[in-house]
Amino acid sequence: MPAALRGLVPVLIAIAVLAVLQVLVGSSPFFVYLASIVGVNVVLAVSLNIVNGMTGQFSIGHAGFMAVGAYTAGKLSLLIKDLAISGLPGVVSDQVQFVGTLLAGGIAAAVCGFVVGLPSLRLRGDYLAIVTLGFGEIIRVIVQNLDLFGRALGLSGVPQTSSLFAVWFCVFLVTLVARRIVGSTHGRSLWAIREDEVAAEAMGVNTTGYKVRAFVISSFFAGVAGGLFAHFVPIINPGSFTFVKSIEVVVMVVAGGLGSTTGAIVAAVFLTLLPEALRTLFLQVGGLDTGASLAQKVDQIRMPVYGILLVILMLVRPQGLFGTREIWDLLPRWLPGTRRGLR
């Protein structure tokens, strides 16, 4: 196979697999909705892992970047929804517009990431955490007070052009980007910064530059995740992008193991589905026939249970599910495709 095509092979495989999935299960609304929520969380977790895991910086404002992407893409879609690209069938035109708004959301978030990151990443330590925390809150307060973005009511009527394929193709893209970064000079430089910033700088790594670039890439994908989110939920409001959402993503990254891309994916899927699974479980245990009030009470217990499970995970595996390793590093050595991880 020519070397030039090697980089494209995974993309083609992903498109084929996702297209088949779309045809098989793309018409079951509940499944698609749940899979989309999971997918958005995976994109958030994997992108945050580039900053918090690989580069060792601590950002806790990911929901802010997601909000920038969601509102930019959502508003743009609302503005252009009556337009159609001439010469294209309606569906295709919608999809092209959808991709365009996703990109716009991602770029808007990336620009915010650059503006926020450039001053705060020059410094070492916890400054980034403080600044990103502030940024997330500022964005939320701004959209809450702008008529343009519907204030506390949020934006409704954004065309629901998202699909299982779109969401999970973005999941695939962010994963591919994260893995390609890890396997390159750039990824090694990020790891070096995480391990020892002074030594990295002394070995010729432009630490500020690398930190900002990692942060911008991470922000871009948070924006894309927001854009996807805006196109499958009926309404986007500031309540979806609170500090709690940011912490949720941080928890996914930490639970998966700081620096492990597959860990972030597994943790994001697991932690998103866990409350849902607990709900079903409790409903079965409580039984609907014993009265709705019991079912309701049981439903309320699931959040503490979620918390307790997290505490147990941190007690048993403080380094997270996979530590800094990837899922295939933990497979037995004789399995085909198993290789020593990069690090």
Add this chain to the structure above:
Amino acid sequence: MSGEVLLQTVRAGIEFGGLRALHGFDLEIRRGDLKGLIGPNGAGKTTAFNLLTGVYVPTHGEIRVCGERVNGRQPHQINHLGVARTFQNIRLFRALTALDNVRVACLSDERPVFTRARIDELRRRSSGKSPVAEAMDALNNYVDWWRALLLTPGFQKEEAELTRRAEELLEVMGLSHRRDERARNLPYGEQRRLEIARALGTRPKVLLLDEPAAGMNTREKGDLMVLIRQLRDQFSLGLLVIEHDMKLVMGICEEITVLDHGVTIARGAPERVRQDPKVIEAYLGDSYLASHGLPVPPHAPTSETPVT
């Protein structure tokens, strides 16, 4: 005198608040030099290294790399000009493999759009403040990231080349068998050698070694002495070594500078420095001198540096 001047300080100094950590420090490293920097604890040796590599910005004087003034440049820029170092308390990238530790330092010389030489030339002419050079550098980086994300053939070739270079350096330092071992799992002596391999990865002209023999046993120290000389010849480096082990530093260095309380108290060939009463006093105290019948130097060292 040997090759061209690679690293030069002119009366460089730094103050932290009221503390003069280093004062009136003069030094010249030429290609092929092997010089030593010694002094009691807290004399300012590591501070001198930090000044030379840009970790601290000197408050007085000037530092030049290959004739270019580098005061205020960032450490990675100074490194690109050809100054590499090791650290007193080993600072490897502990979770990375030995190979990756070296590969981090092996930055590719090939840049996708504008050559590094061209950007460096622009920077030199504007003493590091050219917006055009920064823009060119930014574009280079941008394209470089895309090459990595798209896994272009050129990028793959470059990665292979970097890996080959890193393996070569591991081989030189006798660490080939540790290639895939994480740095934190290596024994102490090998960690020190890996730090040197990593520093060599940046293609330095001057190499600064901060206590390379600390924690090594006698045999390892012997090997290290041979190795340091060999490195100088093989890579035609200028070397500056901080070392507490007098046998090692007297054995390999052609010239030794002695610091005490941030001031250069002696400089010269090892035998001369060894007998300098000021040096003996700094290390052992004046009562030692008196009891051994050696001349006691005048007290309150002046800021004038008696360079021999």
